[in-house]
Amino acid sequence: MIRYTNCDKWFPSDGIELEDAAYDSVKTDTNCIVIAGPGAGKTELLAQKACYLLETNKCPNPQKILAISFKKDAARNLAERVEKRCGKELSKRFISRTYYSFAKHLVDHFRMSIPENYRPPAEYNIASHDDIESLIKHYDLPHDIENEYGIHEVSTTEFIRFYLTKNMLPIYKEYNNINEWLIGKVWHSLINGESWLTPSLTFPMISRLAEYLLRSNPSIRKALRMTYKYVFLDEFQDTTEVQYDLVKTAFLGSNSILTAVGDDKQRIMNWAGAMEDIFNTYKNDFAAVQKELIMNHRSAPRLVAIQKVISHAINGRVTDIKTNKKWNREDGICENWIFDNEKEEAEIVCGSIKTWLEEEDISPRDICIIAKQNVDTYSKLIVEGLKLNNIKARNEANLQDLLSDEVAQAILNIIILSNDKQAPVQWVEVVELFKMLKGYDDDSKEEKIIDLEMELNKFLVELKSSFETTANKEQLKEIINRIIKYLGESIISGIFPQYKNLSNLYKLIDDLTSNLWKEYSEVMDWIQAVNELKGVNSIPIMTIHKSKGLEYDTVIFVGLEDGAFWSFRQQQQEDMCAFFVALSRAKRRAIFTFSNLRTDRFNRTRIQSRAQIRTFYDLLSESQVVDEVAFTEM
DNA sequence: CCCTTTAAGCTTTTT
DNA sequence: GCTTAAAGGG
Numbered sequence: 121m122i123r124y125t126n127c128d129k130w131f132p133s134d135g136i137e138l139e140d141a142a143y144d145s146v147k148t149d150t151n152c153i154v155i156a157g158p159g160a161g162k163t164e165l166l167a168q169k170a171c172y173l174l175e176t177n178k179c180p181n182p183q184k185i186l187a188i189s190f191k192k193d194a195a196r197n198l199a200e201r202v203e204k205r206c207g208k209e210l211s212k213r214f215i216s217r218t219y220y221s222f223a224k225h226l227v228d229h230f231r232m233s234i235p236e237n238y239r240p241p242a243e244y245n246i247a248s249h250d251d252i253e254s255l256i257k258h259y260d261l262p263h264d265i266e267n268e269y270g271i272h273e274v275s276t277t278e279f280i281r282f283y284l285t286k287n288m289l290p291i292y293k294e295y296n297n298i299n300e301w302l303i304g305k306v307w308h309s310l311i312n313g314e315s316w317l318t319p320s321l322t323f324p325m326i327s328r329l330a331e332y333l334l335r336s337n338p339s340i341r342k343a344l345r346m347t348y349k350y351v352f353l354d355e356f357q358d359t360t361e362v363q364y365d366l367v368k369t370a371f372l373g374s375n376s377i378l379t380a381v382g383d384d385k386q387r388i389m390n391w392a393g394a395m396e397d398i399f400n401t402y403k404n405d406f407a408a409v410q411k412e413l414i415m416n417h418r419s420a421p422r423l424v425a426i427q428k429v430i431s432h433a434i435n436g437r438v439t440d441i442k443t444n445k446k447w448n449r450e451d452g453i454c455e456n457w458i459f460d461n462e463k464e465e466a467e468i469v470c471g472s473i474k475t476w477l478e479e480e481d482i483s484p485r486d487i488c489i490i491a492k493q494n495v496d497t498y499s500k501l502i503v504e505g506l507k508l509n510n511i512k513a514r515n516e517a518n519l520q521d522l523l524s525d526e527v528a529q530a531i532l533n534i535i536i537l538s539n540d541k542q543a544p545v546q547w548v549e550v551v552e553l554f555k556m557l558k559g560y561d562d563d564s565k566e567e568k569i570i571d572l573e574m575e576l577n578k579f580l581v582e583l584k585s586s587f588e589t590t591a592n593k594e595q596l597k598e599i600i601n602r603i604i605k606y607l608g609e610s611i612i613s614g615i616f617p618q619y620k621n622l623s624n625l626y627k628l629i630d631d632l633t634s635n636l637w638k639e640y641s642e643v644m645d646w647i648q649a650v651n652e653l654k655g656v657n658s659i660p661i662m663t664i665h666k667s668k669g670l671e672y673d674t675v676i677f678v679g680l681e682d683g684a685f686w687s688f689r690q691q692q693q694e695d696m697c698a699f700f701v702a703l704s705r706a707k708r709r710a711i712f713t714f715s716n717l718r719t720d721r722f723n724r725t726r727i728q729s730r731a732q733i734r735t736f737y738d739l740l741s742e743s744q745v746v747d748e749v750a751f752t753e754m
Numbered sequence: 755c756c757c758t759t760t761a762a763g764c765t766t767t768t769t
Numbered sequence: 770g771c772t773t774a775a776a777g778g779g
Contacts, residue, residue, distance in 0.1 A: 191767065220768040228769090246769065275762065323768045392766060493765050617769040665765050686764075686770045698765085721764085722772055 122209065124177040132168050133205045139415045139442075146172050151378045151408040153356065153399055157441065158427070158704035159418025159671070162381050166352050167201040169379060174210040179349050187216040187352040188367075193524065194354060194669070195221075215348075219363045220323040223330035226344075233337045234329060238289055240311050240319055247310055247320035252280050254317070255309050259302060282393060285324040285362050289332040324362045331366045345374040356382030358389040359398050368405065378406055385434050388665060388698045390691065417444045418671050420708050422452030422745045429743040430700045433735075434693065453709040456680070456740065458750040461717040466501035468751055469676060469713065473659070474509050476674065486673040489513060489661040490702050492684040497721040499661045499678060506659070512652075513659035517666060522631050523654060527616060531603050531632060532650050538583035539646045550576070557611050579606055587646055593637040600629050664698045667705050675706035680714045680736065681728040688732045699736055712740075716752065 127147075132138055138146065142161070145154045146169045156162040166187065173179040189195040199216035217225070231239060245251075253276050284303060291304045313319040321329070334341045351371055353359070359367075371378060380402060387394060395401065402408055416424050421443045432438055459465040476482060491498035495515050506513045522528055530553050533546040554572055555564070586599050604612070604625070612619050619625040640649035651657070667675075682688065688695045703710055719725045730737065740746040 192769095218768060224769055277762080326769090389766075620769085663765060683770080689770085720771080724772085726771090 125175045127176045130172055130176050133171055136164060141411045141413050145411045151406040153402060153408045153410050154381045155383060155412040156381050157383050159416040160413040161417055163198055163201055166198060167205050170202045170214050171206040173350055174206055183349040184213040184215050184347055185350040186348040188219055188222055189354040190358060192218055223327040226330040226333060227326050230333055230340055233340060234333045235336055238332060240321060244319040244321055247322045251317060251320050255306050259305055285328050288365060289328050327362045327366050331369045334369045344370060345376050348376055351376050351378045353380040356380040357384055357387045358394045360393045361395055364395060372405060385431050385697060386701050388694055388701055390694050414439060414442055416441050418707050420447050420452030421449050423454060423706055423710060425745050426454055426743040427704055429739050433739055434696050454746045455711050456746060456748045457711060457713045458752050459715045460752040462501050462715050464751055465713050465715045466505045469502050470505035482673050484657055484659045487659045488672040488675050490664055490667050490675060490677045491679055493663055494721045495661055495663055512657055513661055516660045516662045527612060528628060528632055531600060534603050536647055536650055538580040539587060593633060596637050597633040600633055664702045668701050671705055671707055673707050674709040676711045677702050678713050680712045680733055682732045683718060683728050685733055
């Protein structure tokens with residue numbers, strides 16, 4: 121029996137302290153938009169709000185909270201935080217999904233209620249770019265698109281990204297031009313398939329179908345609104361029109377209470393279709409109240425001082441951001457490092473990193489190397505230089521998909537467990553996975569679980585002896601295949617949709633085998649090899665976009681040059697935001713490098729200019745806490 | 755065939 | 770903004 125807390129007596133769990141605006145946002149009964157800058161504790165705020173609603177029974181059983189994020193790991197993080205804060209039982213009614221999984225669930229579950237001419241078959245693929253391109257080629261049409269600026273040619277990529285799902289369903293009853301006809305044709309072919317193409321839908325198409333479904337079925341819409349009394353919307357500044365239309369149809373005019381969280385200063389997804397004026401649109405549509413968090417728990421005071429200046433340049437607002445008490449007033453380092461060429465840049469950067477790792481209490485994972493884009497070209501010399509000093513650094517994007525895959529994680533956990541029976545975290549994760557694979561839940565009999573654990577132990581012992589005789593890549597692959605067989609190939613493909621097509625699973629096995637073997641052949645120890653593969657001893661290198669949401673003690677931004685910000689003239693605001701995102705990843709130290717000469721991704725060395733980026737420099741000097749260090753005769 | 759013009763990629767996620 | 774590759778014109 122759960123005992124509920126009186127609303128007035130509710131306090132944040134686990135000793136968390138919320139600032140006033142956060143406390144307001146938790147307790148408010150109205151739709152709201154919470155502006156949460158970097159380090160404001162966005163995830164914590166949403167987790168605490170979920171706890172408040174569940175623990176005080178403001179969200180009574182069987183009603184639920186729906187949280188919608190963009191990325192799987194954001195959705196998972198939030199769910200984990202809620203479970204940690206208010207326990208397993210209550211957190212069952214906290215449903216954390218991505219936009220696309222929310223949409224796909226609706227479409228798959230209520231497929232038969234979708235109007236017939238837009239009803240997809242029970243089995244359909246996720247359409248690839250090539251699938252749609254083949255259709256466009258099949259209809260053999262030019263695809264000029266008319267917009268407010270007149271007729272303009274549209275690339276295939278643009279057609280798929282922006283035009284195929286530009287409007288709500290149903291698509292124009294009468295075709296005004298050849299492109300509307302083409303959009304209709306492509307939709308029809310993708311839903312019904314062609315002789316050479318199984319029915320295939322893109323995620324934005326699925327979202328449009330979900331919206332159409334809800335709009336044309338008031339009873340389903342009503343049921344959804346009754347189920348989800350509270351709705352959280354994460355990273356709201358990145359919302360696309362397709363996603364917003366779905367949210368509007370689902371919840372506008374209902375009693376469901378929406379809490380959107382976002383930061384207009386971190387809008388760096390405009391180019392990918394994020395809505396221009398989403399905060400105001402939402403405020404008007406949902407009569408949402410704006411709250412603004414003013415704490416930055418992450419960055420040191422001197423870094424926050426710079427962030428304030430950039431922030432003001434972005435939106436013209438002056439906010440008195442407060443820093444965490446753990447810092448001294450003078451904490452925080454920000455420097456611009458100017459070099460003649462990349463070679464000098466690499467030397468100084470590598471030397472500094474080496475010194476920091478030796479003399480300061482930080483590990484490789486506390487440092488991050490960031491570039492605007494083309495990460496490999498900007499970091500090539502630095503990676504080579506670090507390698508000479510036995511320091512590892514790597515582009516996170518290359519292994520990200522592999523390492524975030526649930527099946528890959530399970531395999532790596534099992535490999536660790538078979539070599540170290542004491543690994544508690546891995547044990548819990550693997551047992552949970554097996555319970556899921558076998559369809560057990562918390563009500564399952566204790567004996568069943570004990571049987572499962574004993575059987576697993578037996579398997580791990582068998583594996584261990586195999587590992588002792590593994591001497592080449594092929595033998596490692598055999599072991600991984602045995603693990604897959606033990607998990608059950610068909611069970612995997614049934615539970616993890618990405619492996620419905622088994623060739624994806626075989627590709628994963630190949631990928632994992634070669635990457636793990638590469639690590640093992642260097643360290644000759646399985647546990648260490650898994651850890652190296654996970655990158656626990658590597659300095660991460662990534663784009664600004666990938667770094668969003670992450671934090672590091674030290675951030676080295678490589679290449680503060682016009683060449684790196686090639687779109688500055690077209691999207692000054694967005695590039696300023698990108699600069700803000702990169703800067704605000706740093707807890708204590710932010711370094712920006714500039715090189716007069718830079719080799720681009722086509723391997724040509726060019727003179728770099730600062731004419732446009734001067735804007736950044738001027739802002740940095742205005743903040744009066746940035747030191748400019750020249751390693752050159754400029 | 756050669757020279758000029760034009761398109762597309764850079765930055766991303768999702769079952 | 771700057772590159773490469775493909776397409777277009779004479």
